[in-house]
Amino acid sequence: MRYLGRVLLLLGSLAAASGLIAQERQWYINGGVGYQFFDNDRDFDDTSAAVIGVEAKLTDNWGVELATIYSEPDNKNNNSSLDGQFVSGSLSLLRYFNVNTNFVPYLATGVGSAVIQYDNNPVDDEDEYTQYNLGGGFRYALSESLSLRTDARYLLDDDNDYTGGLVSIGLSYAFASDSRPAVAQVDTDGDGVIDRNDRCPETPAGRQVDEFGCEFVLKQAESIKLKINFAYDSDVVPAAYISELKKVADFMRKFGGVSAVVEGHADSTGSDAYNKKLSQRRADAVRNALIGNYGIAENRLSAVGYGEERSIADNKTDEGRLANRRVIAVMQSKAVE
CATH class of the missing domain: 3.30.1330.60 (OmpA-like domain)
Known part of the structure; x- marks a missing residue:
């Protein structure tokens, strides 16, 4: 825990600096369900988990996400007093790829704090530790504001060297921080096809294009x-x-x-x-x-x-x-x- 404050302060400063550069940004509310894995030293069975996060897209290729995970893992030895409730909060930096399409993969890394509360155990009723994450996923647009989002993270307990992981799937809702249309609606090259559907992103404005934003092939001369x-x-x-x-x-x-x-x-x-x-x-x-x-x-x-x-x-x-x-x-x- 002794390094957590410094790391969060550093990430927060980076996010603030990026926010000053990107005056207009897009936000996402991410929610989903997943499956959480624990290593053998943790004495927990793998279990289902709920995930929710708030993501800010700072530039076309970079974003940050504040997210939490909640699960209720059972003790491997069927000792109900050692069953637990797992809660974590983390701040992650995201790197997006292929941003002008419906399918946007990303890489992610971050740090946060995790707590396990044990049921009915007066001796050791709570563990709190620093947790790092590393992974990635993808977002697939279903409409201008709604997308499918999958995510996989490797989780590392820096205090006790415990490891684990989480895979999740859910929905992501996009909205803009100003009156500007969401990024999914932007048509950078002005050809009438929004960026996320545009396979030819540098077509000159006004040029006749097909549904993918590429130069239209005429079958009849005009x-x-x-x-x-x-x-x-x-x-x-x-x-x-x-x-x-x-x-x-x-x-x-x-x-x-x-x-x-x-x-x-x-x-x-x-x-x-x-x-x-x-x-x-x-x-x-x-x-x-x-x-x-x-x-x-x-x-x-x-x-x-x-x-x-x-x-x-x-x-x-x-x-x-x-x-x-x-x-x-x-x-x-x-x-x-």
Whole structure:
């Protein structure tokens, strides 16, 4: 018992320090039933036990748990006066693995205090000792807040060198310490699939994905057409076409393999050389807007100006010239046969 206070103080300091780093944390209430083992020197039969604990997840990979075990072991020699009641309390440090899935294994180690009270024994009615534990288990999510939890610990009585163990199974209820959704609901990469179900955790936001968060394999190609008309002698994208840009950007984010050539055009007013440069500026303006305002990667878009050489309407009318002052692009996703 002489080292227990120091060890608990150290673990408490580590937990407090981690808590300062992790302002938002998740908590679990863990409850279960188990089977407790005693070594031959303890003179107890193995018995069933109840386990309950409170667990705080400090970071994605680390947590602490305050837990208690209760059992009523019988004396091996059928001496009812030496039957007992076992109670322990411990503080454990947990290391989680595979945290973004439904199945989260962990390792655990900790220290605490255990007490055995003997029934009707005036000579030796109580043992109290320091107990260390080492083991691990796993948590399997059944829903966003409820999970199955199994645990196995090796138990060591540091005062008398008694050993034992405990295996348990139970349920774990998760809740957050603030108004933020529980960790099980977090979608870190923004692809619409929560982290614990996401097998491809770095998918870009907005990309079309399957139920596992991985890039969707298309069975049928999809396409979208960009068309923007410009004012006379202008390379400024009209405000009326902002929604058109957003629609195209959403399409390109959804289908990450799509790239496009943005084509700029002009009417026949002015010289061929001037119209060539003007159409290039128009194509560049649309490309730059998709890159700068909507985050489309530069290597997915190129721009070329064709001047007046690809007219689609009569340049003798206002309506025809407006139709020719345009930027167009056709984007098509690839399908897998």
